[in-house]
Amino acid sequence: MTGTDDGSLRDQAYRTLRRRIIDVEYQPGQRLIERDLATELRVSRIPLREALRLLSAEGLVVIVPGKGTIVSPFTPRDVRDLLDVRRGIEPLAARLAAERVDALGLARLRECLDDAHAVEHDPKRLTKLNADFHGVLAEVCDNPLLLTITRPLDSRMRWLFALAVELDPVAQVADHERIHAAIAAGDPEEAARLALAHVEAGREQTMLLARSWIGGDVDPKEATHSRRRARADRVKAADTDTDTDQSTIE
Numbered sequence: 001m002t003g004t005d006d007g008s009l010r011d012q013a014y015r016t017l018r019r020r021i022i023d024v025e026y027q028p029g030q031r032l033i034e035r036d037l038a039t040e041l042r043v044s045r046i047p048l049r050e051a052l053r054l055l056s057a058e059g060l061v062v063i064v065p066g067k068g069t070i071v072s073p074f075t076p077r078d079v080r081d082l083l084d085v086r087r088g089i090e091p092l093a094a095r096l097a098a099e100r101v102d103a104l105g106l107a108r109l110r111e112c113l114d115d116a117h118a119v120e121h122d123p124k125r126l127t128k129l130n131a132d133f134h135g136v137l138a139e140v141c142d143n144p145l146l147l148t149i150t151r152p153l154d155s156r157m158r159w160l161f162a163l164a165v166e167l168d169p170v171a172q173v174a175d176h177e178r179i180h181a182a183i184a185a186g187d188p189e190e191a192a193r194l195a196l197a198h199v200e201a202g203r204e205q206t207m208l209l210a211r212s213w214i215g216g217d218v219d220p221k222e223a224t225h226s227r228r229r230a231r232a233d234r235v236k237a238a239d240t241d242t243d244t245d246q247s248t249i250e
Contacts, residue, residue, distance in 0.1 A: 028163075033068070034068070074213060080207065086153075090134065091196045094194065099188050101141065101142070106184055113133065175194065175198040
């Protein structure tokens, strides 16, 4: 297999696992078994491990050397830290967009909003489109450095939105409409104020939800060790049964 093939398989595994985590098909704190994933995704361990390292860099998984991998617990502290960063970045992006956005950028934001209105009956799809709005906002504010800073946060932000889907994504679209109107009016102060209010609006509820995602603290070392220990216990039990059977036969 060539390096190019390995890279392609790595990217395939990365995209699949990233989607599953963000869509909450895997729960925070859940163990990811390499052997099972390699079989299911039809990749070898090498590209799979490379994909897991990429996910680790994005904060989506925790790799315990020599033990295994779990989906990041996404603890209340993690959520708090992400919201703290967003409260600094989102108002800045909105302010810059109001100062610098061009007609094409406004049209892209408008398209996000129109798409969101079209799926207001589908919370899961609406949540993804709400995340798209924030991603496009970072792209159209004409600040490459800000975009570089926000891109590594994109996965965790989308994951947070999916985990907190019950926070009324329709109301979030209404907030986005007001932010878009301020940007279109060229009012940077109002755009920044609305963006900050938007981030803060669901903070308390999001923190409450975060405490229920994993039902308590998760120790990555213990979580990655649990299946191996359970398997060892099953093997030991099987050996004991075999010994008992042999003594009975004798």
